[in-house]
Amino acid sequence: MTGFALGVDQEEWCGRLRALSAERLRPLAEKGEPGRVNRPLLAALGELGLLERVFAAGALELCLLRESLAYGCTEAETALALQGLGAYPVLRAGSEAQRQRWLPHVRAGRAVAAFALSEPGAGSDAAALALAAERDPAGGAAGGGGGWRLSGEKCWISNAPEADFYTVFARTGEGPGAKGVSAFLVPADREGLSGEPLDMLSPHPIGSLRFDGVPVGPEDLLGEPGRGFRVAMDTLNLFRPSVGAFAVGMARAALDATLAHTAGRTAFGGTLSxxxxxxxxxxxxxxxTEAARLLVYAAAGAYDRGAADVPKRAAMAKLLATETAQYVVDHAVQLHGAVALRRGHLLEHLYREVRAPRIYEGASEVQRTIIAKELYGALEGEVSGQ
Structure with a gap:
């Protein structure tokens, strides 16, 4: 990719993905139940090799994948993205035993993953999470001692309570704030773990989790104790630009629908156009839409290059793309009129889907805070270096 355009091979691949999502995946999505994990859809994503691409791809390829799937089938895009979000910490920070146990099943669409960070009192301020991991010298999931007991709640967790395992972030107390957070891989059948679904506007599954002294041991850690917040941020820095790509895919679908509608709808002696x-x-x-798309690609390219300003670029991409998608879908509905409000219409569907990305994985206000912090931090660095 150049700074401003995709290559021919990339454009052709995206075109094939858009067709695949509409022709092969959308029928499976339509058979699913809103608010429930669609396992046949996940299995198809695995069979087609698309889940494998999530873990093998760089940030740019992940963005192209999510944008293209979102254009034709938002449910397929979201199912794929949630597998990546829940399992990416295992890929990056997990032990060899954890990776071998879970990742082949995630890639095949047989095991459902979930990323359990948010809590009733710690959503946007993730460093304030309160799920307690209390030392249990005689415990641990394997009974070998030196473990912890997890007590508290998680809320707004995508794929809960139907996931097969959760990447859970809990306070182990090695230090204040983010320095005292550790990450754990917790299977869904672990004693003391329960959950319930939440009835949300967004059609994909979201639920709450209750931890009642859930035992975890050193073998369940993802990375080192007290380094869990870094695991979470590494994951979000990759997936935030691709949330922007999801939004761009929805915006492009809404835009194309609007072009077709306004060019063909007669009104006032001509067409709406x-x-x-x-x-x-x-x-x-x-x-x-095009500005958001280019900013998403630029952020993904920065991630793939290992650039130092990835947090700022990722936040900018998510902010602009999700806010743009809201604008585009809203105006698309307005230009279509009442037909777009009819249940089952593409724009009625997109109107419900487009709202949530401005909140999850860091609300727009959080992205603005990150951007400002990075800008002023860079300025202070320049001043101190003079």
Whole structure:
């Protein structure tokens, strides 16, 4: 990819993915139950090798994959992304035994993963999480001693309570704030772990989890004690630009639907596209979508290069893309009129889907805070270096 365009091979691959998502995956998604894990859809993603690509791909390829799937089937995109989000910490920080036990099943779509960070009192401020990991010298899941007991709650967890395992972040207390957080791989059948689904606007499964003295041991750690917040941030730095790609895919689908509708709908002696107010609004939608798309690609490219400013770029990409998608889908609904509000219409579906990405994996306000912190931190570094 150049700084401004995809290569021919990349464009062709994205086109095949868009067709695949609409023709092969959307029918499976339509058979699923809203708010429940769609295991046949996950199995198809595994069979097609798309889940494997999540773990083998760089950030740019992940963005192209998510954008293309979102264009044709948002449910397939979300199912794929949640597998990556829940299992990526295992890939990066897990032991060889953990990776061998779980990742082949995740890649095949047989095991459902979940990323359990948010809590009732710690959503955007993830460093304030309160799930307690209390030392249990005689315990541990394997009974070998030197373990912990997890007590507390997680909330707004995608794929809960139906996931087969959870990447759980808990306070082990090695230091204050983020320095006292550790990451654990907790199988869903672990004693003391329970959960319930939440009835949410977004159609994918979201639930809460209750930890009642859940035993975990050193073999369940992801990485080192007290380094769990870094595991979480490494994961989010990769997936935040790709949330932006998901948003861009929805925006492009809404834009294309609007172009077709306004060019073909007769009104006031011509078509809607003949009206300057309509044409200018469509032009604005297209311009914002393309700007967001390029910023997402730039952030992904920075991640793949190992650039130092990845947190800032990732936050910018997620912020602009998700806010842009909200704008584009909202105006697409307006230009379609009442037909877009009918249950089952593409835009009715996108209107429900597009709201959540402005909140999860760091709300827009959090992204602005990250961007400002990075900007002022760089300025202070320049001043001190003079």
């Amino acid at each position: 003949d009206l300057q107010a309509v044409a200018h609004r469509v032009a604005e939608m297209a311009t914002r």
